[in-house]
Amino acid sequence: MKTDKMDTLKVGGVPEHFNLPWRLAIEEQLFEASGKSLIWEDQPMGTGQMVKKLESGELDVAVLLTEGITKAILEDGLKAKILQVYVTSPLHWGIHVPFQSDIRTFDDLKDQTFAISRYGSGSHLMTYVKADQEEWDTNTLQFNVIGDVEGGMQSLEKNESQAFLWEKYTTHPYTEKGRCRYIDEVVTPWPCFVIAVREDLCGSEKEFLNEICTIVGKRAFAMKNSENVIELISNRYDLRSGQVANWLIETDWNYDMKSYTEEIENTIHYLVKLGLISKAKVENWESKLFC
Structure with a gap:
């Protein structure tokens, strides 16, 4: 059954500096041209909390850890899909x-x-x-x-x-x-954050979801290359400027919506090795994981 189009999407992520591109894009109303709005909800309890909220429908989109959502989908049967890698660097x-x-x-x-x-x-x-x-x-x-x-x-x-x-x-x-x-x-031996969505939205909202990823990637690129980025992050997240400078050197976002299929496959292999995902659940993993 086809899901009706939605005017508002609820997005969740940890209240940390990694997600500032989302906050800025929403504050600057960069999504409004599409006729839709995004509501951001901080998720201080992290990936486990967001998995539960995707499952219950309390969130439509979540920015969460690669290893956590991969396990939740493949091993636990969560009805969600990965849109793309969000932060390409390790955590x-x-x-x-x-x-x-x-x-x-x-x-x-x-x-x-x-x-x-x-x-x-x-x-x-x-x-x-x-x-x-x-x-x-x-x-x-x-x-x-x-x-x-x-x-x-x-x-x-x-x-x-x-x-x-x-x-x-x-x-x-x-x-x-x-x-x-x-x-x-x-x-982490893999890119640390991905953007995931409730499975039922992959059809009805796929075009807008891809547009969201593009907007956030561009905003992340502009933020990282801004002259005042260190001061901005330092003030918002109560971090010393030296800490922010070091973190920015270590961190990159998916600016161009590139695919990281090989890196996700490496994540799966590692989780199987640790006994956190059973081998039987890995068959046809790409169709199970990706929107």
């Missing part, structure tokens, strides 16, 4: 521990509990990636679900968890305030 996940603890290295965290926003979230899946890189037995990993970054900080402060993985620039203000301590990082 630098900081590994954080209680400020007063004696923990100095990742190896000190064996048999300890990791705070995660939700099962299937990036904080959950990237713990597996780091543990695998260190040749741990990933079956022994222990988790404590904490909701969002503030929940992660509280969990560390109460020693309910001994480690918490989150994007390292977002957590920098917390480390400066002594709420946690950064000991290491793990970098």
Whole structure:
């Protein structure tokens, strides 16, 4: 059954600097020429929260982690599709521990509990990636679900968890305030963010969805090359200008709507290796994943 055309699309993403191109495009009304409007909704609990909201219909479009949405679609059967890669560079996940603890290295965290926003979230899946890189037995990993970054900080402060993985620039203000301590990082072996949509919109709204991606990509390019970009991001997200400058060097968006099929395939292979996606679910993965 064909879905009726929609006048308004609800878009969700984490309230972090990666998504500033979306916020600017909406504020500047760059989508209005199409006769449609976009409503942005911050999702502080991350990818796991957005997967649930795509499933329930509370969101139409979500900007979320590549590994999380890939697992949700292929392994868990989420009725959603990937439109395209959004941020082409990898994500630098900081590994954080209680400020007063004696923990100095990742190896000190064996048999300890990791705070995660939700099962299937990036904080959950990237713990597996780091543990695998260190040749741990990933079956022994222990988790404590904490909701969002503030929940992660509280969990560390109460020693309910001994480690918490989150994007390292977002957590920098917390480390400066002594709420946690950064000991290491793990970098995603794939482009970090994709744009996903509810499956039923892939037909009725495909043209507009592609237009959205084009507008956001162009706005990202203009933002990155703006003279005042460091000041803009620093003021909006309470980050030091030096931190923003370093982050911009490490970060690129999909400016030209390029396909990253090979990189998505590598993500799938890694998740299968970690036992997070079963081999049987990978058959015909392109038709299952892409809009």
